[in-house]
Amino acid sequence: MKRLSLYILTLALILGLFPGRALAAEAPSKELVLRPAQAATQGSVTFRHASHAKLECAGCHHKIAENPKDLKCGGCHSDLKEKKGEKSWYNAFHAAGSAHSCVGCHKALKQGPTACNKCHAPKK
Ligand code: HEC
Ligand code: HEC
Numbered sequence: 001m002k003r004l005s006l007y008i009l010t011l012a013l014i015l016g017l018f019p020g021r022a023l024a025a026e027a028p029s030k031e032l033v034l035r036p037a038q039a040a041t042q043g044s045v046t047f048r049h050a051s052h053a054k055l056e057c058a059g060c061h062h063k064i065a066e067n068p069k070d071l072k073c074g075g076c077h078s079d080l081k082e083k084k085g086e087k088s089w090y091n092a093f094h095a096a097g098s099a100h101s102c103v104g105c106h107k108a109l110k111q112g113p114t115a116c117n118k119c120h121a122p123k124k
Protein backbone atom coordinates (compact mmCIF):
# COMPACT_ATOMS: atom_id res chain seq x y z
CA MET A 1 0.00 0.00 0.00
CA LYS A 2 2.79 2.35 1.01
CA ARG A 3 4.65 1.58 -2.20
CA LEU A 4 1.53 2.16 -4.27
CA SER A 5 0.79 5.58 -2.77
CA LEU A 6 4.40 6.59 -3.29
CA TYR A 7 4.09 5.56 -6.92
CA ILE A 8 0.89 7.57 -7.34
CA LEU A 9 2.51 10.60 -5.72
CA THR A 10 5.49 10.30 -8.06
CA LEU A 11 3.16 10.11 -11.05
CA ALA A 12 1.23 13.16 -9.83
CA LEU A 13 4.47 15.09 -9.50
CA ILE A 14 5.57 14.03 -12.94
CA LEU A 15 2.28 15.02 -14.50
CA GLY A 16 2.59 18.43 -12.93
CA LEU A 17 -0.40 18.20 -10.62
CA PHE A 18 1.73 20.10 -8.15
CA PRO A 19 3.66 23.28 -8.94
CA GLY A 20 6.97 22.09 -10.33
CA ARG A 21 10.42 23.50 -10.56
CA ALA A 22 11.25 25.33 -13.76
CA LEU A 23 14.40 24.37 -15.65
CA ALA A 24 16.58 27.03 -17.22
CA ALA A 25 17.36 24.97 -20.33
CA GLU A 26 14.82 24.60 -23.14
CA ALA A 27 13.82 21.11 -24.27
CA PRO A 28 15.36 20.40 -27.70
CA SER A 29 12.74 20.84 -30.45
CA LYS A 30 14.41 18.40 -32.82
CA GLU A 31 14.16 14.62 -32.40
CA LEU A 32 16.88 12.90 -30.41
CA VAL A 33 18.21 9.56 -31.57
CA LEU A 34 19.14 7.45 -28.53
CA ARG A 35 21.58 4.58 -28.71
CA PRO A 36 24.16 3.13 -26.35
CA ALA A 37 27.79 4.20 -26.68
CA GLN A 38 28.80 0.66 -27.65
CA ALA A 39 27.47 -2.33 -29.58
CA ALA A 40 23.69 -2.42 -29.46
CA THR A 41 21.45 -5.49 -29.73
CA GLN A 42 18.43 -3.39 -30.76
CA GLY A 43 17.98 -0.61 -33.30
CA SER A 44 18.14 3.02 -32.14
CA VAL A 45 15.21 4.87 -30.50
CA THR A 46 13.84 8.21 -31.65
CA PHE A 47 12.65 10.42 -28.81
CA ARG A 48 10.60 13.60 -29.27
CA HIS A 49 10.32 16.12 -26.44
CA ALA A 50 7.32 17.57 -28.30
CA SER A 51 5.26 14.41 -27.60
CA HIS A 52 6.08 14.80 -23.90
CA ALA A 53 5.59 18.55 -23.52
CA LYS A 54 2.82 18.17 -20.94
CA LEU A 55 5.14 16.40 -18.50
CA GLU A 56 7.44 17.90 -15.90
CA CYS A 57 11.09 17.97 -17.00
CA ALA A 58 12.06 16.30 -13.73
CA GLY A 59 9.71 13.40 -14.45
CA CYS A 60 12.46 12.08 -16.69
CA HIS A 61 15.46 14.27 -15.80
CA HIS A 62 15.01 13.16 -12.21
CA LYS A 63 18.31 14.51 -10.89
CA ILE A 64 18.03 18.12 -12.11
CA ALA A 65 16.78 19.44 -8.79
CA GLU A 66 20.24 18.57 -7.44
CA ASN A 67 22.15 19.66 -10.56
CA PRO A 68 20.38 21.25 -13.55
CA LYS A 69 23.20 20.05 -15.83
CA ASP A 70 22.45 16.36 -15.19
CA LEU A 71 20.42 15.89 -18.38
CA LYS A 72 22.23 12.91 -19.91
CA CYS A 73 20.85 9.60 -18.63
CA GLY A 74 24.00 7.74 -19.60
CA GLY A 75 26.11 9.97 -17.38
CA CYS A 76 24.91 7.85 -14.44
CA HIS A 77 23.15 4.90 -16.08
CA SER A 78 26.38 3.84 -17.73
CA ASP A 79 26.36 0.05 -17.23
CA LEU A 80 25.55 -1.45 -20.61
CA LYS A 81 25.74 -5.07 -19.37
CA GLU A 82 23.44 -5.31 -16.33
CA LYS A 83 19.70 -5.21 -16.95
CA LYS A 84 18.89 -4.33 -13.34
CA GLY A 85 20.19 -1.89 -10.76
CA GLU A 86 20.64 1.85 -10.51
CA LYS A 87 23.59 2.05 -12.89
CA SER A 88 21.92 -0.04 -15.60
CA TRP A 89 21.39 1.66 -18.96
CA TYR A 90 18.64 -0.81 -19.89
CA ASN A 91 16.77 -0.35 -16.58
CA ALA A 92 16.67 3.45 -16.96
CA PHE A 93 14.46 3.09 -20.03
CA HIS A 94 12.45 -0.08 -19.25
CA ALA A 95 12.06 -0.37 -15.44
CA ALA A 96 8.45 -1.52 -15.17
CA GLY A 97 7.93 -0.15 -11.66
CA SER A 98 9.33 3.35 -12.26
CA ALA A 99 7.47 6.25 -13.84
CA HIS A 100 10.87 7.76 -14.75
CA SER A 101 11.43 5.04 -17.35
CA CYS A 102 9.96 5.16 -20.86
CA VAL A 103 8.20 1.80 -20.58
CA GLY A 104 7.25 2.25 -16.90
CA CYS A 105 5.46 5.52 -17.58
CA HIS A 106 3.79 4.34 -20.80
CA LYS A 107 2.43 1.29 -18.94
CA ALA A 108 1.26 3.30 -15.94
CA LEU A 109 -0.52 5.92 -18.06
CA LYS A 110 -1.62 3.48 -20.76
CA GLN A 111 -0.27 5.98 -23.29
CA GLY A 112 2.77 5.81 -25.53
CA PRO A 113 4.27 2.66 -27.08
CA THR A 114 5.26 -0.45 -25.08
CA ALA A 115 6.08 -2.85 -27.94
CA CYS A 116 9.80 -3.17 -28.73
CA ASN A 117 9.46 -2.31 -32.41
CA LYS A 118 7.36 0.80 -31.72
CA CYS A 119 10.39 2.39 -30.05
CA HIS A 120 13.36 0.53 -31.53
CA ALA A 121 14.03 0.92 -35.24
CA PRO A 122 14.88 -2.30 -37.11
CA LYS A 123 18.47 -3.27 -36.36
CA LYS A 124 20.84 -2.39 -39.17
C1 HEC B 1 9.58 11.97 -21.16
C2 HEC B 1 10.92 12.19 -20.72
C3 HEC B 1 11.51 13.57 -20.81
C4 HEC B 1 10.92 14.77 -20.44
C5 HEC B 1 9.56 15.01 -19.83
C6 HEC B 1 11.90 15.79 -20.74
N1 HEC B 1 13.03 15.24 -21.26
FE1 HEC B 1 14.71 16.22 -21.84
N2 HEC B 1 15.54 14.46 -22.50
C7 HEC B 1 14.98 13.22 -22.30
C8 HEC B 1 15.89 12.23 -22.79
C9 HEC B 1 15.67 10.71 -22.76
C10 HEC B 1 17.02 12.91 -23.29
C11 HEC B 1 18.29 12.30 -23.88
C12 HEC B 1 19.23 12.09 -22.74
C13 HEC B 1 20.52 11.46 -23.16
O1 HEC B 1 20.98 11.70 -24.29
O2 HEC B 1 21.10 10.75 -22.33
C14 HEC B 1 16.77 14.33 -23.09
C15 HEC B 1 17.64 15.35 -23.43
C16 HEC B 1 17.46 16.68 -23.11
C17 HEC B 1 18.40 17.74 -23.42
C18 HEC B 1 19.65 17.57 -24.24
C19 HEC B 1 20.80 17.14 -23.40
C20 HEC B 1 22.02 17.05 -24.29
O3 HEC B 1 23.04 17.57 -23.87
O4 HEC B 1 21.93 16.47 -25.38
C21 HEC B 1 17.89 18.90 -22.90
C22 HEC B 1 18.51 20.30 -22.96
C23 HEC B 1 16.63 18.57 -22.27
N3 HEC B 1 16.40 17.22 -22.43
C24 HEC B 1 15.81 19.47 -21.62
C25 HEC B 1 14.53 19.18 -21.15
C26 HEC B 1 13.63 20.18 -20.57
C27 HEC B 1 13.96 21.65 -20.36
C28 HEC B 1 12.47 19.52 -20.26
C29 HEC B 1 11.19 20.09 -19.67
C30 HEC B 1 10.62 21.21 -20.38
C31 HEC B 1 12.65 18.13 -20.65
N4 HEC B 1 13.90 17.96 -21.19
C32 HEC B 1 11.70 17.14 -20.49
C33 HEC B 1 13.75 12.94 -21.74
C34 HEC B 1 12.84 13.88 -21.30
C1 HEC C 1 23.20 12.29 -11.85
C2 HEC C 1 22.96 10.88 -12.05
C3 HEC C 1 21.71 10.45 -12.80
C4 HEC C 1 21.20 10.93 -13.99
C5 HEC C 1 21.76 12.03 -14.88
C6 HEC C 1 20.01 10.14 -14.27
N1 HEC C 1 19.81 9.22 -13.29
FE1 HEC C 1 18.31 7.87 -13.17
N2 HEC C 1 18.97 7.23 -11.34
C7 HEC C 1 20.12 7.68 -10.72
C8 HEC C 1 20.24 7.04 -9.41
C9 HEC C 1 21.37 7.26 -8.41
C10 HEC C 1 19.11 6.21 -9.27
C11 HEC C 1 18.72 5.35 -8.05
C12 HEC C 1 17.54 5.97 -7.33
C13 HEC C 1 17.73 7.45 -7.07
O1 HEC C 1 18.75 7.85 -6.49
O2 HEC C 1 16.88 8.23 -7.51
C14 HEC C 1 18.33 6.35 -10.50
C15 HEC C 1 17.15 5.69 -10.75
C16 HEC C 1 16.49 5.72 -11.97
C17 HEC C 1 15.34 4.92 -12.30
C18 HEC C 1 14.64 3.93 -11.38
C19 HEC C 1 15.19 2.56 -11.58
C20 HEC C 1 14.39 1.49 -10.88
O3 HEC C 1 14.82 0.33 -10.91
O4 HEC C 1 13.33 1.77 -10.30
C21 HEC C 1 14.99 5.21 -13.60
C22 HEC C 1 13.87 4.59 -14.40
C23 HEC C 1 15.91 6.23 -14.06
N3 HEC C 1 16.80 6.51 -13.06
C24 HEC C 1 15.87 6.79 -15.32
C25 HEC C 1 16.66 7.86 -15.75
C26 HEC C 1 16.53 8.52 -17.03
C27 HEC C 1 15.55 8.15 -18.11
C28 HEC C 1 17.47 9.53 -17.05
C29 HEC C 1 17.71 10.55 -18.13
C30 HEC C 1 16.54 11.28 -18.61
C31 HEC C 1 18.18 9.47 -15.78
N4 HEC C 1 17.67 8.45 -15.02
C32 HEC C 1 19.22 10.31 -15.40
C33 HEC C 1 21.01 8.59 -11.23
C34 HEC C 1 20.83 9.36 -12.37
Ligand code: HEC
Binding pocket: 014, 045, 046, 047, 048, 051, 052, 055, 059, 060, 093, 099, 100, 101, 102, 103, 105, 106, 109, 111, 112, 113, 118, 119
Ligand atom coordinates in the same frame (compact mmCIF):
# COMPACT_ATOMS: atom_id res chain seq x y z
C1 HEC D 1 6.43 10.27 -17.40
C2 HEC D 1 5.79 9.62 -18.52
C3 HEC D 1 6.56 9.29 -19.77
C4 HEC D 1 7.88 8.96 -19.89
C5 HEC D 1 8.91 8.80 -18.79
C6 HEC D 1 8.11 8.71 -21.28
N1 HEC D 1 6.97 8.89 -22.01
FE1 HEC D 1 6.77 8.60 -24.01
N2 HEC D 1 4.84 9.17 -23.89
C7 HEC D 1 4.19 9.55 -22.75
C8 HEC D 1 2.82 9.95 -23.09
C9 HEC D 1 1.77 10.46 -22.10
C10 HEC D 1 2.70 9.79 -24.48
C11 HEC D 1 1.46 10.08 -25.35
C12 HEC D 1 1.58 11.49 -25.86
C13 HEC D 1 0.52 11.80 -26.90
O1 HEC D 1 0.18 10.91 -27.68
O2 HEC D 1 0.07 12.94 -26.90
C14 HEC D 1 3.99 9.30 -24.97
C15 HEC D 1 4.25 9.02 -26.30
C16 HEC D 1 5.44 8.51 -26.78
C17 HEC D 1 5.70 8.13 -28.16
C18 HEC D 1 4.70 8.22 -29.33
C19 HEC D 1 4.71 9.63 -29.89
C20 HEC D 1 5.97 9.87 -30.68
O3 HEC D 1 6.71 10.80 -30.34
O4 HEC D 1 6.24 9.10 -31.63
C21 HEC D 1 6.98 7.67 -28.22
C22 HEC D 1 7.73 7.13 -29.42
C23 HEC D 1 7.54 7.77 -26.87
N3 HEC D 1 6.57 8.27 -26.03
C24 HEC D 1 8.82 7.42 -26.54
C25 HEC D 1 9.37 7.58 -25.26
C26 HEC D 1 10.75 7.25 -24.93
C27 HEC D 1 11.78 6.72 -25.88
C28 HEC D 1 10.89 7.55 -23.61
C29 HEC D 1 12.12 7.40 -22.72
C30 HEC D 1 13.35 8.01 -23.20
C31 HEC D 1 9.60 8.02 -23.12
N4 HEC D 1 8.71 8.03 -24.15
C32 HEC D 1 9.35 8.36 -21.79
C33 HEC D 1 4.68 9.54 -21.48
C34 HEC D 1 5.99 9.25 -21.12
Ligand code: HEC
Binding pocket: 034, 035, 036, 039, 040, 041, 042, 043, 044, 045, 089, 090, 093, 094, 102, 103, 106, 113, 114, 115, 116, 117, 118, 119, 120
Ligand atom coordinates in the same frame (compact mmCIF):
# COMPACT_ATOMS: atom_id res chain seq x y z
C1 HEC E 1 9.07 3.23 -24.88
C2 HEC E 1 10.21 2.95 -25.70
C3 HEC E 1 10.88 1.60 -25.60
C4 HEC E 1 10.29 0.35 -25.67
C5 HEC E 1 8.81 0.01 -25.83
C6 HEC E 1 11.37 -0.59 -25.61
N1 HEC E 1 12.57 0.06 -25.47
FE1 HEC E 1 14.42 -0.79 -25.36
N2 HEC E 1 15.29 1.03 -25.18
C7 HEC E 1 14.60 2.22 -25.21
C8 HEC E 1 15.56 3.32 -25.08
C9 HEC E 1 15.22 4.80 -25.08
C10 HEC E 1 16.82 2.73 -25.00
C11 HEC E 1 18.16 3.47 -24.91
C12 HEC E 1 18.68 3.74 -26.31
C13 HEC E 1 19.35 2.51 -26.89
O1 HEC E 1 20.20 1.90 -26.20
O2 HEC E 1 18.99 2.11 -28.03
C14 HEC E 1 16.64 1.29 -25.05
C15 HEC E 1 17.65 0.33 -24.96
C16 HEC E 1 17.46 -1.04 -25.02
C17 HEC E 1 18.51 -2.04 -24.88
C18 HEC E 1 19.99 -1.75 -24.59
C19 HEC E 1 20.73 -1.33 -25.83
C20 HEC E 1 20.82 -2.42 -26.88
O3 HEC E 1 20.35 -2.16 -28.01
O4 HEC E 1 21.33 -3.51 -26.60
C21 HEC E 1 17.93 -3.27 -25.04
C22 HEC E 1 18.60 -4.61 -24.95
C23 HEC E 1 16.51 -3.03 -25.28
N3 HEC E 1 16.27 -1.67 -25.24
C24 HEC E 1 15.59 -4.04 -25.52
C25 HEC E 1 14.23 -3.83 -25.65
C26 HEC E 1 13.25 -4.91 -25.85
C27 HEC E 1 13.62 -6.37 -26.05
C28 HEC E 1 12.01 -4.33 -25.87
C29 HEC E 1 10.66 -5.00 -25.97
C30 HEC E 1 10.43 -6.04 -24.97
C31 HEC E 1 12.20 -2.89 -25.70
N4 HEC E 1 13.56 -2.63 -25.56
C32 HEC E 1 11.19 -1.97 -25.67
C33 HEC E 1 13.24 2.41 -25.36
C34 HEC E 1 12.32 1.41 -25.47
